[in-house]
Amino acid sequence: MRGFFFLSALMASALSIADDAAPVEIAHRGASGYLPEHTLEAVAMAHALGADYIEQDVVMSSDGVPMVLHDVTLDATTDVAARFPGRAREDGRYYAIDFTLAELKSLAVRERFKPETGEPVFPGRYSGGLPVFRIATFEESLALVSGLNASTGRVAGVYPEIKRPGWHLAQGKDLGAAVVAMLDRFGYREKSDACFVQCFEFTEVRRLRESLGYRGKLIQLLGGSKPGEDGTDFVRFRTPEGLRELADWVDGIGPSLDSVVLGASPGERRITPLAAEARAAGLAVHPYTARTDSLPKWAADYADLIGVLKEAGVEGWFTDFPGLLR
Numbered sequence: 223m224r225g226f227f228f229l230s231a232l233m234a235s236a237l238s239i240a241d242d243a244a245p246v247e248i249a250h251r252g253a254s255g256y257l258p259e260h261t262l263e264a265v266a267m268a269h270a271l272g273a274d275y276i277e278q279d280v281v282m283s284s285d286g287v288p289m290v291l292h293d294v295t296l297d298a299t300t301d302v303a304a305r306f307p308g309r310a311r312e313d314g315r316y317y318a319i320d321f322t323l324a325e326l327k328s329l330a331v332r333e334r335f336k337p338e339t340g341e342p343v344f345p346g347r348y349s350g351g352l353p354v355f356r357i358a359t360f361e362e363s364l365a366l367v368s369g370l371n372a373s374t375g376r377v378a379g380v381y382p383e384i385k386r387p388g389w390h391l392a393q394g395k396d397l398g399a400a401v402v403a404m405l406d407r408f409g410y411r412e413k414s415d416a417c418f419v420q421c422f423e424f425t426e427v428r429r430l431r432e433s434l435g436y437r438g439k440l441i442q443l444l445g446g447s448k449p450g451e452d453g454t455d456f457v458r459f460r461t462p463e464g465l466r467e468l469a470d471w472v473d474g475i476g477p478s479l480d481s482v483v484l485g486a487s488p489g490e491r492r493i494t495p496l497a498a499e500a501r502a503a504g505l506a507v508h509p510y511t512a513r514t515d516s517l518p519k520w521a522a523d524y525a526d527l528i529g530v531l532k533e534a535g536v537e538g539w540f541t542d543f544p545g546l547l548r
């Protein structure tokens with residue numbers, strides 16, 4: 223019997239070590255593969271499916287409330303055009319920042335669609351007409367995760383993205399400061415807390431560290447070949463020298479899938495040096511975004527995609543389908 227208990231203890235400790243090293247699954251806009259993105263329903267489902275982290279994209283309302291929305295515009299995920307005709311800007315788009323919290327809360331959220339045609343972006347996804355989904359505030363989303371962590375006894379982290387902070391500042395709104403203040407209220411302050419803040423704009427990443435006093439985990443998102451809105455040089459940040467510079471500011475990078483693995487078919491794919499070079503610089507790598515219904519050309523199916531990411535040795539990934547292979 224003693225031998226059995228010893229073996230069980232050994233196995234339990236080996237398992238916990240394996241768990242610590244296991245890549246983290248980040249529910250991209252909640253369980254957005256199954257329910258309209260960023261709704262509280264999608265957050266609850268992501269939690270129930272076992273996601274390690276749940277992502278919140280954050281933009282601001284006209285009355286300064288941080289809201290969970292991927293776009294600064296409302297056209298592709300709500301009924302704003304029908305509800306508030308005449309409130310679009312000159313470019314024909316409806317901006318969340320032009321609407322109060324009460325107005326935003328009155329909108330119905332639906333599965334992402336093409337505003338020009340009304341067609342769904344992902345045709346196989348949620349298409350129910352009722353119930354009506356609503357936009358969540360950042361506070362509501364954090365409160366829901368916190369409540370579920372307590373009621374289930376399983377802690378899921380949060381993963382907010384500060385959307386277009388320079389644009390928000392130009393509109394007179396300090397989104398970064400509002401996000402940091404809200405995270406502080408929910409106890410997300412240090413690197414040991416279950417939170418990653420992410421941003422595409424390096425100007426904001428520096429500001430988070432230098433003047434906003436954010437000490438928690440931070441991810442520099444990396445775009446393609448074009449510089450970011452604030453001039454962030456993504457191409458340089460993907461080089462060993464750029465990665466070493468980033469390591470002074472952030473804990474990891476969020477690159478696109480195609481900068482971690484390349485190839486026009488599964489047969490001719492190759493893993494790029496990016497993940498290994500980031501690791502050498504001390505940075506975690508969390509690529510975006512794994513989807514069953516929009517696979518990169520180099521992946522045969524979703525399981526193959528995840529298998530290659532594991533082979534590349536990344537520390538986690540964004541997925542619209544949390545829990546799918548669990």
Ligand code: CA
Nearest residue numbers: 277278279383
């Ligand atoms: Ca995002």
